[in-house]
Amino acid sequence: MSFCSYFDAQFCHSCGWIDYHYSEQLKLKSDHLHTLLNPYQPEVWLKPATSALKGFRNKAKMVATPSLDGVVLGLSEEVSLIECPLYDTSMQKALHTIQEWLRELGVKGYDIRLRKGELKYVLLTRSKSNGGMMLRFVLRSHGIVARLQNALDDLRGRIPELSVITANIQPIHMAILEGDEEIFFTEARRLEERFNGIPLFIRPKSFFQTNPDVAEKLYRTASEWADESKPKILWDLFCGVGGFALHCAAADRSIVGIEIESEAIECARESAAQLEMSNLRFESLDAATFSATAGEKPDLIIVNPPRRGLGEQICKWLTRVGSERILYSSCNATSLAKDLESLSGYTLKRVQLFDMFPHTAHYEVLVELVRE
Missing domain, CATH: 3.40.50.150 (Vaccinia Virus protein VP39)
Structure with missing residues (x-):
């Protein structure tokens, strides 16, 4: 085991x-x-x-899959990876909250077979030096951009560490992680990190x-x-x-x-x-x-x-x-x-x-x- x-x-x-x-x-x-x-x-x-x-990885890449309970962040409808031990507890907690928030909004994960749904991936990156996080929603179209944006204050209230939030538009029906267009929901456009005292x-x-x-x-x-x-x-x-x-x-x-x-x-x-x-x-x-x-x-x-x-x-x-x-x-x-x-x-x-x-x-x- x-x-x-x-x-x-x-x-x-x-x-x-x-x-x-x-x-x-x-x-x-x-x-x-x-x-x-x-x-x-x-x-x-x-x-x-x-x-x-354990807990060494600073980036999570979650496939957003539809299910009867709402969107599942992980690999498939049956497999949610929000408690993956490669992420530290703060990232696991944030992924839990994001999945719950998306379900409350009624956001549908992208169904590859039916080519329906808007949310394809959720990408979360954490800064080791200050604990700040960058959240990206990879979407099929602009269809739910306004819905996400209007509810962001609620999400940031639940996860104060979120400093950068974006929507990426990836309309192609292929296993491509991201598209060319990035829509920023926050004033901040980059996450700060420090390695050996060097700002990155x-x-x-x-x-x-x-x-x-x-x-x-x-x-x-x-x-x-x-x-x-x-x-x-x-x-x-x-x-x-x-x-x-x-x-x-x-x-x-x-x-x-x-x-x-x-x-x-x-x-x-x-x-x-x-x-x-x-x-x-x-x-x-x-x-x-x-x-x-x-x-x-x-x-x-x-x-x-x-x-x-x-x-x-x-x-x-x-x-x-x-x-x-x-x-x-x-x-x-x-x-x-x-x-x-x-x-x-x-x-x-x-x-x-x-x-x-x-x-x-x-x-x-x-x-x-x-x-x-």
């Missing part, structure tokens, strides 16, 4: 390793990483950075790590590794809301962060402004586009690509740039290993696993590459 009643009842299989002892989970992940990276002969293997086993901001569509405690360890480690050689020029590619760049900021260091998602860049710029760092610049560009216009050669490059990895084109460009060091943060060690084949001229100095996703086979890894 695990500590999750949903898993034990075979209602939810998202945490496929939850009944493994945590030491066994870490061993399986470490063995997998060793198998992938041993051919590149890392000089140093560091101990994995571990996670809490979460907007509705910007990517943000879902395990704050382990993310703090990851950013702190990257900062420590970066500082060892005291780089004067640093590039942060696929920078998101600027976590790595902001943690590596220094008065005598020029940093450029590149990210294609404009909302994330707005967040990163706001963080830089709060820190009053004029030598920290963020641009909304595709990494490949930046590669064609980049200027002075950096001493250090940090890359944090999506699961597909960097790809051969960017790897070859990085090889031509010839930075003395590359820090590569990856959520998919398989694509990382493939990219290492294309990053010729570099030695794999050290590797550390960060267990961002307990009870699953997934993990984050940070590696340091040094030019031969």
Whole structure:
């Protein structure tokens, strides 16, 4: 028996390793990483950075399903996940209240088979640093926007932590999480978070790590590794809301962060402004586009690509740039290993696993590459 009643009842299989002892989970992940990276002969293997086993996740993604009792937030009509132990008690309580409030309003969950109903998903994100929450309703159309908006004072009275509330319009009959249009119900448009004392901001569509405690360890480690050689020029590619760049900021260091998602860049710029760092610049560009216009050669490059990895084109460009060091943060060690084949001229100095996703086979890894 695990500590999750949903898993034990075979209602939810998202945490496929939850009944493994945590030491066994870490061993399986470490063995997998060793198998992938041993051919590149890392000089140093560091101990994995571990996670809490419950209450570590800061974001809930709930499918809104119709039932005879009203909308169900979870996986299906039979499976509500509002008491998922991956969320802390404040998020569980908020999800309970949101589901109850939606039922009182008579909001219908979207029926995939009949293509009826308005509410598709409920997305809830919590700031670890101040407890504030961002709530997003993903809707099929504008049909119930006014109804939700008119009842928000009641909801905010029940959940005072709600600081950002939006409706996202996703009209397509496909398993797509969100659409292009975001309607803000609150004056606040972003959620503030702090990692290691660094201000970070979460907007509705910007990517943000879902395990704050382990993310703090990851950013702190990257900062420590970066500082060892005291780089004067640093590039942060696929920078998101600027976590790595902001943690590596220094008065005598020029940093450029590149990210294609404009909302994330707005967040990163706001963080830089709060820190009053004029030598920290963020641009909304595709990494490949930046590669064609980049200027002075950096001493250090940090890359944090999506699961597909960097790809051969960017790897070859990085090889031509010839930075003395590359820090590569990856959520998919398989694509990382493939990219290492294309990053010729570099030695794999050290590797550390960060267990961002307990009870699953997934993990984050940070590696340091040094030019031969």
